[in-house]
Amino acid sequence: MSNAKISLQAWLAGATPPRVLVVSLATSTTFLLAYFIYQRFFSPLAKVKGPFWASLSPAWKLLKMMQGDFHETIVDLHEEYGPIVRIAPNEVIISDKNAIRKIYSTTQGRDFLKTDYYDPFTAFRPTIFGQRDPHLHAKRKRIVSHVDSMSALQAMETYVQSRLQIFLTKMRSFSLTGETVNLSKWCHFFAFDVIGELAFSEGFGMLESGVEDEHIRLIEAQMEFGSTVGMVPFLLPLTKWATFLPVPWLKSLQAGRERLKELTQSRVERRRNKVSDRKDILGRLIEAVDPVTGEKLDPIDLRTEAFSSIVAGSDSTSSALSYTMHHILTHPDVHRTLISELRSAFPSASVSSPPTYAQLAPLPYLQACIKESLRLTPPATINLPRYVPPGGRVVAGTYFPGAITVGMSCLPVHLDTETFGVDARAYRPERWLDEAETPGGERVTPEEMMRYWIPFGMGSRTCIGKNVAMLELVKLIGTLLLYFDVGVHNEKKPEEIPKSKSYFFARMRDPVMVTFRERQ
Known part of the structure; x- marks a missing residue:
C-alpha cells in the first residue's frame, strides 16, 4: 500500500467534525483567494477598468x-x-x-x-435572432428575409390599416368626452394587435376591448426570462426544473414562456388548417421556399418564426411609439413644425380615408422626428x-x-457628442435635416451620423422587427397628429431621456398622458 493511501486513511480515521470543517474552510479560502488574485491581477482583462x-x-x-x-x-x-x-x-x-x-x-x-x-x-428551435450558427442563420434568412421586407409589409398594409382605423375611432371617442388618456397603453394595444394580425393572422382584440390580453404579460415574461437567464446561461438547463425549485420569480417566468409557446402553437396550427389566400407574415412563412435547396419551413420552424415575429414586433414597436410621442409632445416647437408639415401635405385628408405609408414616408420632418427618437431612446437597449x-x-x-x-x-454610441453633436442628449430632429456641431467645432452631416445610428443593430443580424416598427411609427404618428390636436398632461416635468425599465426592450416608467381634440 502506498504512503499516500496510508496517510489518507490515517487522516480519515482521526477526522473529527471540527477538524473536517477547519480543513474545508481553509481549502475554500485558499481557492477563493487564488481566484481573486487571478481575476484581479493575472486575467487577460485584469487591466480593464470596471466595477x-x-x-x-x-x-x-x-x-x-x-x-x-x-x-x-x-x-x-x-x-x-x-x-x-x-x-x-x-x-x-x-x-x-x-x-x-x-x-x-x-x-x-x-x-x-x-x-x-x-x-x-430559443422557443421551439433557435429563432433567426437566437441562431448562433452562422451557416444555419444564413439558410434560415434565405427563406424568411423577403417576408419582413418593406415592400412585402406594404402589401400587407390593409391589415395594419384596419387596426389603425379602430385606434383612430377610439381616440375620437376620447376627444368627445375630453378625458385624459394613457396614450402609452393604447400604443401598446395597437402594436400588439397589428403584430397579431400579421404574425398570427388575427389580432388580439385589445383595441376593441380596451383590456390587456395575456399575450402582453407572456411576451414580457419571455423577454425578462431571456435577458436575465442570458446573463448566466450556464444555469439554463436548471430552468427545465423551475417547477421544483424554490424560486418563485423563475417559476413565473418559465410558466409564462411555456404558455406563450402553447398559444403560438395553437394559433399557427389554426392558420395552417384553414384554407386562406391571406398574404400576411404567417401566410408568407407558410409559402416560403429556400431559393437554393427548395426546402420549406416545417411545422416546428413555422411556430419558431411566428414566435420570433410576435416577440420582435410587439414590445419594441410599442416602446418606440410611446417614446416618439413623448418627445414630440414635450417639445412644442417640434410639435408645431410636424403638424404644419402633415397638414400642408394632406390639407383635405379624412379619418375614413387616411394617407398610406407610401404617402407619409417621404415627409422629411416626420422621418427626422422618428429617427431622432430612435437615436435618443432606442427600444432595444441591451x-x-x-x-x-x-x-x-x-x-x-x-x-x-x-x-x-x-x-x-x-445607447452610449448614440449619445456620443463627437458623432451626434454637442447636444447629443437633446431631442432635436433638425440634426437629421442639417448638420450637428461637435465639441471641437467640426460639422457632422446626417450621412455621417447615419453610419452610427444603430437602434436595430446592423449587418446580417439587423432586427427582423425593424420594418414592421417603421411602418407602424410612420402610419400611427403621421395619422394621429394629422387628425387630432393632442395635449400632453403628464404631472411630472418631462425629461429629455425618460427613465425606463428594460429587459432587452425598454419601456417608459411613466406613461404618456394626453387629451385629444379632433381637428376641425
Whole structure:
C-alpha cells in the first residue's frame, strides 16, 4: 500500500467534525483567494477598468438586469470608466463607435459569433435572432428575409390599416368626452394587435376591448426570462426544473414562456388548417421556399418564426411609439413644425380615408422626428455580446484573446457628442435635416451620423422587427397628429431621456398622458 493511501486513511480515521470543517474552510479560502488574485491581477482583462464585483462574478450584471436598469447602468459605466468596461470576469462592453463594424459587420465581424447569452431566447428551435450558427442563420434568412421586407409589409398594409382605423375611432371617442388618456397603453394595444394580425393572422382584440390580453404579460415574461437567464446561461438547463425549485420569480417566468409557446402553437396550427389566400407574415412563412435547396419551413420552424415575429414586433414597436410621442409632445416647437408639415401635405385628408405609408414616408420632418427618437431612446437597449474569434483580435485599440466576450449597446454610441453633436442628449430632429456641431467645432452631416445610428443593430443580424416598427411609427404618428390636436398632461416635468425599465426592450416608467381634440 502506498504512503499516500496510508496517510489518507490515517487522516480519515482521526477526522473529527471540527477538524473536517477547519480543513474545508481553509481549502475554500485558499481557492477563493487564488481566484481573486487571478481575476484581479493575472486575467487577460485584469487591466480593464470596471466595477470591482464585476471582475469576480457575473452575478453583478445579473442583479442589474433583474432590476431592469442595466441599460442605464451601461451608459453610466462608460462615463465613469471610459470606452471599454469590464462587466464580468470574461466580458467587456465597448462604446467606441469604430468597434461597431469590427464586431458586427458581415465582413470584419463575420468571425465574432454570438455567445450563449442568446440561448434562453430559443422557443421551439433557435429563432433567426437566437441562431448562433452562422451557416444555419444564413439558410434560415434565405427563406424568411423577403417576408419582413418593406415592400412585402406594404402589401400587407390593409391589415395594419384596419387596426389603425379602430385606434383612430377610439381616440375620437376620447376627444368627445375630453378625458385624459394613457396614450402609452393604447400604443401598446395597437402594436400588439397589428403584430397579431400579421404574425398570427388575427389580432388580439385589445383595441376593441380596451383590456390587456395575456399575450402582453407572456411576451414580457419571455423577454425578462431571456435577458436575465442570458446573463448566466450556464444555469439554463436548471430552468427545465423551475417547477421544483424554490424560486418563485423563475417559476413565473418559465410558466409564462411555456404558455406563450402553447398559444403560438395553437394559433399557427389554426392558420395552417384553414384554407386562406391571406398574404400576411404567417401566410408568407407558410409559402416560403429556400431559393437554393427548395426546402420549406416545417411545422416546428413555422411556430419558431411566428414566435420570433410576435416577440420582435410587439414590445419594441410599442416602446418606440410611446417614446416618439413623448418627445414630440414635450417639445412644442417640434410639435408645431410636424403638424404644419402633415397638414400642408394632406390639407383635405379624412379619418375614413387616411394617407398610406407610401404617402407619409417621404415627409422629411416626420422621418427626422422618428429617427431622432430612435437615436435618443432606442427600444432595444441591451448590449449584444459576441465571442472574440480564436487567435484574438484588436478591438477599439485593445487586444482581446479568443473566447473573451465583447459587446456594444447602441445607447452610449448614440449619445456620443463627437458623432451626434454637442447636444447629443437633446431631442432635436433638425440634426437629421442639417448638420450637428461637435465639441471641437467640426460639422457632422446626417450621412455621417447615419453610419452610427444603430437602434436595430446592423449587418446580417439587423432586427427582423425593424420594418414592421417603421411602418407602424410612420402610419400611427403621421395619422394621429394629422387628425387630432393632442395635449400632453403628464404631472411630472418631462425629461429629455425618460427613465425606463428594460429587459432587452425598454419601456417608459411613466406613461404618456394626453387629451385629444379632433381637428376641425
